Amino acid sequence: MVTPLNLKELSKKELRFTAGHRLCAGCAAPTVVKMILLAACDYPVVVASSTGCLEVSSCISTYTAWKVPWIHSAFENAAATLSGVESMYKALKKQGKIDKEIKFIAICGDGGTYDIGLQSLSGAMERWHDMLYVCYNNEAYMNTGIQRSGATPTYADTTTCPAGSVIPGKPQPRKDLTKIMAAHGIPYVAQAAPSHWPDLMKKVRKALEIPGPKFMNIFTPCNRGWRTRTDDAILLSRLAVDTCFWPLYEVEKGVVRVTYKPKEKKPIEEFLKLQGRFRHLFEPGREQLISELQRMIDENWERLLKEEEIFASKEEEKEEVVK
Amino acid sequence: MTQIVAATGNEAVANALRQVEPDVCAAYPITPQTELMQRFSSFVSDGKVKTELILVESEHSALSACIGAAAAGGRVATATSSQGLALMWEMLYIASGFRLPIVMAVVNRALSSPINIHCDHSDAMGARDSGWIQLWSENAQEAYDNTIQAFRVAEHMDIRLPVMICYDGFIISHSIERIEYLDDDVVKNFVGEYKPLYPLLDVDNPKSYGPLILPDLYMEVRRAHAEVYKNVAKVVLEVAEEFKKTSGRSYGLFESYRLDDAEIGIVILNSAAGTTKDVIDEYRDKGVKIGLLKPRLFRPFPYEEIGKALKHLKAVCVFDRADAFGGSFGPLYLDIATSLYHYRKKPVLINKIYGLGGRDYMPEHAEAVIEELIKIAKTGRVRSYKEYIGVRE
Known part of the structure; x- marks a missing residue:
């Protein structure tokens, strides 16, 4: 029986990522992990993680927070490591030594995904391993002390691109990894955020049902790195979605679909002003930086809607032909 | 079959x-x-x-x-x-x-x-x-x-x-x-x-x-x-x-070739051991008591067994097909030296770096080294503890 994705049913399920891990208070990563594993609750799963906050905090010495088989080998290779696990599964299944239907999930930070692990991820997706790779994206190297990554947004202050009197934080735009993964032509790619948990869990579940490689990029607020209130992770996640800073969408077999459109798109200031990493943007004389960010977000959002429209009209054409 | x-x-x-x-x-x-x-x-x-x-x-x-x-x-x-x-x-x-x-x-x-x-x-x-x-x-x-x-x-x-x-x-x-x-x-x-x-x-x-x-x-x-x-x-x-x-084929931790009654010896890894064994046979025919040790299990290094196999020799040359730049000797030499260090009576140990990047290892290289080992065994005098061979200096 498929477990319905509602609180009543999910609350009866065992948590396969337990309490007692050592992630910071207010960290969104364990919330995201719990959502992923709950969405996968009907399957046995094997999880791989790259080196990072989640890894160092979830399995220390003789303690582990993982009630599912879990493997961490190094920083840049969770996708390659999991591709080995999945290949062994295929081999043993072929030989009749395993009969269970096991799902394979990588859960890795943005450093291990956008930057050092990109090659390994790209290779695993291109080889069409049956796995779901999830990036829990907190937009910097938080484990080593908040250094910039390819996922760090423009003008964010980090310890390696500190907002100074001359350079106002990270000068470059963030890499659009979700699009890069969609360009691999894999069957399913999605962006999600924990504030919109039914959307997130539906996407995880959908991904697990599709054979082959899948990628999800999940927005994961970090109060230490972003210098925000400890209990604002979900609020920030919601604001990121409502300002279109982090659009929720999926690309299924190449078809783009925006899964949530804010009724009223909020100005980016509302997201920025709660975070210490953007505080310098509110200093007098730096107003144009915020408007520049707003312009980038608007352009990105409009492009996404256009992409969706192109596919929607194509789908309509197809339907007409069928009729 | x-x-x-x-x-x-x-x-x-x-x-x-x-x-x-x-x-x-x-x-x-x-x-x-x-x-x-x-x-x-x-x-x-x-x-x-x-x-x-x-x-x-x-x-x-x-x-x-x-x-x-x-x-x-x-x-x-x-x-x-x-x-x-x-x-x-x-x-x-x-x-x-x-x-x-x-x-x-x-x-x-x-x-x-x-x-x-x-x-x-x-x-x-x-x-x-x-x-x-x-x-x-x-x-x-x-x-x-x-x-x-x-x-x-x-x-x-x-x-x-x-x-x-x-x-x-x-x-x-x-x-x-x-x-x-x-x-x-x-x-x-x-x-x-x-x-x-x-x-x-x-x-x-x-x-x-x-x-x-x-x-x-x-x-x-x-x-x-x-x-x-x-x-x-x-x-x-x-x-x-x-x-x-x-x-029907036997293997050990290392191959010991005409070593038991030898007075001088060569330690060498892999294919060059074949060439060296041929040259050793020629010298044996001439009455020179020489043998060879070819490590098979290099890690973990069988220190004790290799030390025992070499300690009775007067002079040994260790051939390294790799140098340890900035270090003292080639990597194989260091392990052989360690195997012998604890013995009061031990062979004089020299090191030759050979065959880098596919440079051919020829019988005459082995011959020159054997001649050198014969001299060392006779006089106890060492010209050089480490040198490159088969190289244009």
């Missing part, structure tokens, strides 16, 4: 892998290894093996995938050379730290820079402290035999460590030799059914691989790890003994 064939070293090792039929293999092309996994790929495509082949995008991912596959709970193999092994460096330590019985053919090739595709031992020597067992092979027959035995050593329950089988790039990997193959079912029986230990795919008994271990326990973990290596030599000999029964 034994099959006698003419084949290259790569072909022989590919055939050994076909006979063993690992559950998962990962491969990435690099000269001079490429031919090996290419041939194995044909076995996969032609349905001669059921192996899942992962054609990765780098050697780092090759070994990462092997680590995942071995942790998952099955038999795993891969192969590489030179830069490929260098790129794997990080993962070598993780494979051994996880105690995963991965078998890897290392077709020895020089390291860049300058880039060079030909044989020397700097690749495997760079990996000698990574916790992998290393079996070195003089010729294609030894590479084939070592590959088959490697699975038994790696997977032994007292060991569970990864093994490298080293053989010389081009000189062995691409030269055609006479080789005796064992029958497929003989090899299958010899390696036996794989016994998984803490497999990740046992979802009912979940295990975590790769914990963070801080100063409170890290040293104890490493201390316990060091203990495992004490079991290796014994198991290597047990497996060799059983292999002898199957094949």
Whole structure:
């Protein structure tokens, strides 16, 4: 029986990522992990993680927070490591030594995904391993002390691109990894955020049902790195979605679909002003930086809607032909 | 029934892998290894093996995938050379730290820079402290035999460590030799059914691989790890003994050639040992008491046994096909010196660096060194403790 994705049913399920891990208070990563594993609750799963906050905090010495088989080998290779696990599964299944239907999930930070692990991820997706790779994206190297990554947004202050009197934080735009993964032509790619948990869990579940490689990029607020209130992770996640800073969408077999459109798109200031990493943007004389960010977000959002429209009209054409 | 064939070293090792039929293999092309996994790929495509082949995008991912596959709970193999092994460096330590019985053919090739595709031992020597067992092979027959035995050593329950089988790039990997193959079912029986230990795919008994271990326990973990290596030599000999029964070919921790009554000796690895043995025979005919020691199990290094085998000599030359730049001597020399240091009476020890980047090792090189050793044994005087030979100075 498929477990319905509602609180009543999910609350009866065992948590396969337990309490007692050592992630910071207010960290969104364990919330995201719990959502992923709950969405996968009907399957046995094997999880791989790259080196990072989640890894160092979830399995220390003789303690582990993982009630599912879990493997961490190094920083840049969770996708390659999991591709080995999945290949062994295929081999043993072929030989009749395993009969269970096991799902394979990588859960890795943005450093291990956008930057050092990109090659390994790209290779695993291109080889069409049956796995779901999830990036829990907190937009910097938080484990080593908040250094910039390819996922760090423009003008964010980090310890390696500190907002100074001359350079106002990270000068470059963030890499659009979700699009890069969609360009691999894999069957399913999605962006999600924990504030919109039914959307997130539906996407995880959908991904697990599709054979082959899948990628999800999940927005994961970090109060230490972003210098925000400890209990604002979900609020920030919601604001990121409502300002279109982090659009929720999926690309299924190449078809783009925006899964949530804010009724009223909020100005980016509302997201920025709660975070210490953007505080310098509110200093007098730096107003144009915020408007520049707003312009980038608007352009990105409009492009996404256009992409969706192109596919929607194509789908309509197809339907007409069928009729 | 034994099959006698003419084949290259790569072909022989590919055939050994076909006979063993690992559950998962990962491969990435690099000269001079490429031919090996290419041939194995044909076995996969032609349905001669059921192996899942992962054609990765780098050697780092090759070994990462092997680590995942071995942790998952099955038999795993891969192969590489030179830069490929260098790129794997990080993962070598993780494979051994996880105690995963991965078998890897290392077709020895020089390291860049300058880039060079030909044989020397700097690749495997760079990996000698990574916790992998290393079996070195003089010729294609030894590479084939070592590959088959490697699975038994790696997977032994007292060991569970990864093994490298080293053989010389081009000189062995691409030269055609006479080789005796064992029958497929003989090899299958010899390696036996794989016994998984803490497999990740046992979802009912979940295990975590790769914990963070801080100063409170890290040293104890490493201390316990060091203990495992004490079991290796014994198991290597047990497996060799059983292999002898199957094949008629005997293997030890090292090969001792005309060494027992010798006064001077040469220590040398891999293919150059063949050339040297020929020259030694010539000198023996002339009445010179010379012998040779060719290490097979180079890691863990059998210090005690090698020390005992060499201590009675007056002068020994250790040949290194790799230099340790900025260090004192070549890597093999350092281990031989350590094996002998504790003896009050010990041979004079000299070191020659030879054959880098595929430079030919010729009989006259061995002759010159033997002449030098004769002089040292007679006079006790050493002209130079370390020098390059076969080089334009």
